Amino acid sequence: MIAPAAVMISLFFLMPVILTAIFAMTNMSTATGISGGAWQVTQGAVNRLKTAMPELANGIAEPRFVVDEEGLAALEALKLKAGFTTELRTSHMGEVFPSRREAERVIKALKDRPSTREVKQISDLFNRSVLNTRFETRDELMASLKKLGFTLTPAEQDTVAKATYTGWVWTTENFRIIGNSPDMAQIFLNTAFYVSVTLLLFNVSYALFLAITTHYMPASTASIFRAIWLLPRITPVVIYVLLWKWLTWDSGFISMFVGQFGYPPKNYLLDSAYNAWFFVILINGFIGASMGMLVFSSAIKAIPQTQFHASEVDGASRWQQVRHVILPQLRWPILFVTCYQTLSLLASFNEILLSTRGGPGKATEVWSLAAFHTALNNYTGNLEYGLGAAMALVLVVVGIVLSLIYLRIFRYDTLISKPLIED
């Protein structure tokens, strides 16, 4: 029985986390691809090289002209005057010119007097610039550079290879980016704000409030209330968020309503960061509260009725009953809901994506949404899988740490009842 369970666990539960961790240690992106890469002196690579090797960077970016067999063969194929080829081969073979001007000066001086148009034509054939040329192996790139007159030490070769490699590499750079970028810090604060406010106000407090108030209602009224509060949960989220959008659009209900009093219509959802947060928290809170309400309601139902009777005859008011009889016995459900909802708030972003898309600007961008944007969906088109995976990994770690903290706060050990002590 253990084997299938172990397979399932490792395949569907462990593997995603492990893969995320692996991706997080790379710089994979749309640009690098997820398979191997090549070596290419892009403008970007040149820029990267500028600090370490300014001379080489400048040189590499410039076109280079080399008189070689390859060029001569091409020249012959052009069927210009045969003298051009012969003279270049005999007197200039192997010469390297650092710029087009120098190369053309030599061509112009050929005995057969090429026309200006021909000079240009010929010089093009000997252009051996590496800029934007793609090399399948590192050795090809190095050979090319050597031919162009760059002699590099092995250390320099490493630097150049690293700067020009277009594939993905192992790196911890992602975590440095996450740690140092002020954008990331802002997103982190957004997330902390969003999770804690939604959790405290709605998923726990409001859910508790609903559970306790419905507990004191007659059974039939209570079930009607519970059913109503369950609606956000059972409505498909797309439709549910659409209702909120309809409420907040410039032509939506709120705009229409306050329009009666002369206010101009506006999009209340996206008009300011404050409003955006207000609605994002409401949208998520109403969904989240229903789950807490169900868990707490059934936990209250599980408390024997006689305890309520006893506390009443003992003189406890409703509030004292809640405070001393109900709440202490809800410790485990509260822990469960807090834990579960923290994790789901941290990880889920569909309501935000569907409502504000993280806007206005990046005001309501939370960690998981940012990870999604980074890795899977953004406007620039360069999807940074590695960075996104690293962000997701941070989320996993934060989730685990928070769960452990909750277990401590709620003193999990005391929740597990001790065995009977024998006299």
Add this chain to the structure above:
Amino acid sequence: MRILLDKFSKSFGSTNIIEDMNLEVGSGEMLALLGPSGCGKSTTLFAVCGIHRPTSGRILFGTRDVTDLPSQERNVGVVFQSYALYPHMTVEENIGFPLMVRRIASADIKKQVADIADLVHIGDLLGRRPAQLSGGQQQRVALARALIRRPDVLLLDEPLANLDAKLRLEMRSEIRRLQKETGITAILVTHDQVEAMSMCDRIAIMKSGEIVQIATPSEMYKDPRTSFVASFLGNPPISFLKGKAQQGAFVLGENGLCLPIAALSGIPDGTTLSLGVRPEHFGTAGGIPVEGKVVFAETQGRENLYDVVLPDGSVLRSIQPVRDDVKPGDSVRWNLDSASTFVFAEDGRRL
């Protein structure tokens, strides 16, 4: 404080559990509510302490009408059948709960809890939680919790059911002593007639939501109003013989035993009757000889108990001082004290 139930009725939905019950418990009195399971004893208690609102009728404490008063304001101590201890609190917190909700200083609470816990012998368990206690210990915690704030009325729903015999005896007298000392008016619900008879001033016997008879224990034993009451009191229980009236006498079966009984004068011949004979009224003393065969014998230490089958198949029980000469299977001829028997009509009414 006197408790008065005036035409009290209680129904759950369409089922009437109790109809027009009148019951008065005098100030400082301890009354036992005795009756078979499901007869409405707990329901009555719940109405007195305010957990159930009566469907109709009034409940008075003293002269104060408490019918619509919430439980919190009735100052009633209740020991629930299922204890209803708070599982998340220690014994100390459980007992102190009624004081705590009144915002009494915690030092006072601690002292009072310690006192009452000693009284019910759980002083060394104060740090435990209910789950770590035996049934009997839990029961005593519940008792302590009911007593700690000196209630005007104490309601006990089978408070001793889980105790061992010795502790039960001890607690019986303990509760009774406490109740007398403090002058609390108390209602004790029980199945156990010995408990009812030994602890209470009066007993009310209930049957399917009605009080059949209220009387002091000895009155009720000597003068039961119905066969139900007679069968409920007494251990070993009374035995019944089925027969008919004939010229002022009770006749058992065809040409069987004939017992002249004073109460039967004026009863038409042929009326179906049943005769209740307590075990102590069948044996060596008494005037009328009865023949039968011993089918069962049991010794209870000081006394022996016998079941005797009469020729027509009915059974009489007898309790006698210990003797070794009678064994199961023996035929005996013992005497019946007809003056002490009860005659009941077919519907159970005493004649």
